[in-house]
Amino acid sequence: MSQRLAISAALTVGGVVVAATTAMAVTSAAPTAPNSPPAASALAAKNAESIVAGRPSYLHAGADEAFVQRSVVSSSGLQYVPYERTYRGLPVRGGDFVLVMDAAGNVKGSSVAADHAIGSLSTTPKLASAAGVAAAKAQLKSVTNVEGTELVVDNQGSAARLAWETTLTGTGAEGYSRLTVRVDAQSGAVLSKTEHVMHGTGTGAIN
Numbered sequence: 001m002s003q004r005l006a007i008s009a010a011l012t013v014g015g016v017v018v019a020a021t022t023a024m025a026v027t028s029a030a031p032t033a034p035n036s037p038p039a040a041s042a043l044a045a046k047n048a049e050s051i052v053a054g055r056p057s058y059l060h061a062g063a064d065e066a067f068v069q070r071s072v073v074s075s076s077g078l079q080y081v082p083y084e085r086t087y088r089g090l091p092v093r094g095g096d097f098v099l100v101m102d103a104a105g106n107v108k109g110s111s112v113a114a115d116h117a118i119g120s121l122s123t124t125p126k127l128a129s130a131a132g133v134a135a136a137k138a139q140l141k142s143v144t145n146v147e148g149t150e151l152v153v154d155n156q157g158s159a160a161r162l163a164w165e166t167t168l169t170g171t172g173a174e175g176y177s178r179l180t181v182r183v184d185a186q187s188g189a190v191l192s193k194t195e196h197v198m199h200g201t202g203t204g205a206i207n
Contacts, residue, residue, distance in 0.1 A: 052069075080098050080099075087155075136179075141172060142171045154191050
C-alpha cells in the first residue's frame with residue numbers, strides 16, 4: 001500500500017531561516033509468511049479455525065454438527081489442518097476433513113470425507129450396548145478380548161446411522177484378528193467391519 005507523507009524542515013540560507021515542505025511516497029510492506037515452521041503451523045491453525053467457524057458449504061455441516069481441530073502436520077511448505085466431526089456430542093465416522101494451507105495461512109485445498117449433512121438423527125439407541133457387543137463377537141471364530149464399545153454416528157453410507165462400535169481381538173478366518181465392528185443401534189444389522197491385522201506372504205531381499 002502506498003501513501004503520501006509530508007515532511008517539513010527549517011533550513012538556514014545566508015543567515016535567513018527558510019521553511020521548506022516536501023512530499024514523498026511511502027510504500028507499506030506486504031504481509032509476509034512466518035519464517036519458522038511453528039509460527040506457520042500456528043497461523044494455519046488460527047486461520048483454519050476462522051474458516052471452519054463460517055461453516056462453508058463444502059463441509060456439508062448440519063446444525064447439530066461440531067468440529068474438533070487436531071494437531072497441524074507440516075510438509076514441504078504446506079500445513080495440513082485435520083478436523084474430526086461430532087453430532088450432538090457423538091463422534092462421526094466418515095465426517096473428518098483436512099484443510100491444506102500455505103505458509104501465509106491461505107487455503108490451497110481441502111479433503112472432506114462427507115458428501116452430505118447428517119440432518120436429523122435420533123441419538124437414542126433401541127439396541128442395548130451388550131447386544132451390539134454380541135453381534136460384533138459373532139464376526140469372529142473366537143474372542144479373547146473386547147477393547148471397548150461406544151455409540152457413534154456412521155456417516156459412510158448414503159444416510160447416517162446410529163451405531164455401536166466395538167473393537168475386539170481373537171481368531172478370525174485367517175488367524176489372529178483385531179477387528180472393529182459397527183452395528184446399527186436401531187436394527188442390530190452389521191454396518192461395517194474393519195480388520196486391523198494384515199495377513200499375507202511374500203519374498204524380500206536385503207543387501
